[in-house]
Amino acid sequence: xxxxxxxxxxxxxxxxxxxxxxxxxxxxxxxxxxxxxxxxxxxxxxxxxxxxxxxxxxxxxxxxxxxxxxxxxxxxxxxxxxxxxxxxxxxxxxxxxxxxxxxxxxxxxxxxxxxxxxxxxxxxxxxxxxxxxxxxxxxxxxxxxxxxxxxxxxxxxxxxxxxxxxxxxxxxxxxxxxxxxxxxxxx
Numbered sequence: 001x002x003x004x005x006x007x008x009x010x011x012x013x014x015x016x017x018x019x020x021x022x023x024x025x026x027x028x029x030x031x032x033x034x035x036x037x038x039x040x041x042x043x044x045x046x047x048x049x050x051x052x053x054x055x056x057x058x059x060x061x062x063x064x065x066x067x068x069x070x071x072x073x074x075x076x077x078x079x080x081x082x083x084x085x086x087x088x089x090x091x092x093x094x095x096x097x098x099x100x101x102x103x104x105x106x107x108x109x110x111x112x113x114x115x116x117x118x119x120x121x122x123x124x125x126x127x128x129x130x131x132x133x134x135x136x137x138x139x140x141x142x143x144x145x146x147x148x149x150x151x152x153x154x155x156x157x158x159x160x161x162x163x164x165x166x167x168x169x170x171x172x173x174x175x176x177x178x179x180x181x182x183x184x185x186x187x
Contacts, residue, residue: 001023001024001025002024002026003024004026004027004035005026005028005029006029014026030053031050031053031062032053032058034062034065036066038065038066039065039066039067039069040066041068041071043071043074044067044072044073044074045076046059046073046074046075046076048076050077050106050113051077051078051080051105051109052104053105054105056106056113057120060075060117060120064121075113075117077109077113078109078110079109079110079186079187080100080108080185081107082185083097083183083185084182084183085143085182085183085184086175086180086182086183087168087172088171088175089171093168095159095160095164096154096160096164097150098159099157099160102159110129114127129186129187130187131184131185131186132186132187133182133184133185134183134184135179135181136181137175137176141183142185143184143185144183147172148169151166152165
């Protein structure tokens with residue numbers, strides 16, 4: 001098994017999770033220049049990668065190069081345009097999600113992924129959507145885990161001031177305590 005990421009911090013997390021498994025190697029590289037041989041793999045998995053890559057078609061072509069004939073590629077990215085998040089202040093919610101969307105290169109990549117895969121020589125392209133939803137602000141759920149990260153990013157990038165971000169987080173806690181929290185998106 002081979003893991004590739006451009007970020008040393010992500011590679012460190014992956015290496016820690018793979019401790020004790022001697023069949024795993026890691027490389028620091030980006031998706032458009034994979035440090036692997038042609039036809040090296042029978043399968044590839046890309047999880048929340050391509051939504052950050054400016055050259056999606058080049059990255060997919062690179063994965064095609066690395067796969068053996070008949071190899072399988074699974075791509076799992078989020079269509080952020082499907083995010084639905086409850087708030088009593090819809091304007092603040094729009095600003096929060098708008099600030100968060102700036103961390104992506106492609107906000108709605110899954111909408112164009114099938115034709116891009118076909119253009120990069122993949123055949124038998126299929127799509128399955130997975131809805132993620134929660135009604136509790138729990139850090140173990142996708143929506144719950146995102147809240148702190150989104151608020152921090154929105155403030156750091158200047159999309160929200162700290163008071164607004166904290167007020168949004170407090171509102172989410174209150175909604176959860178009242179049994180009114182809601183988050184959903186399609187991946």
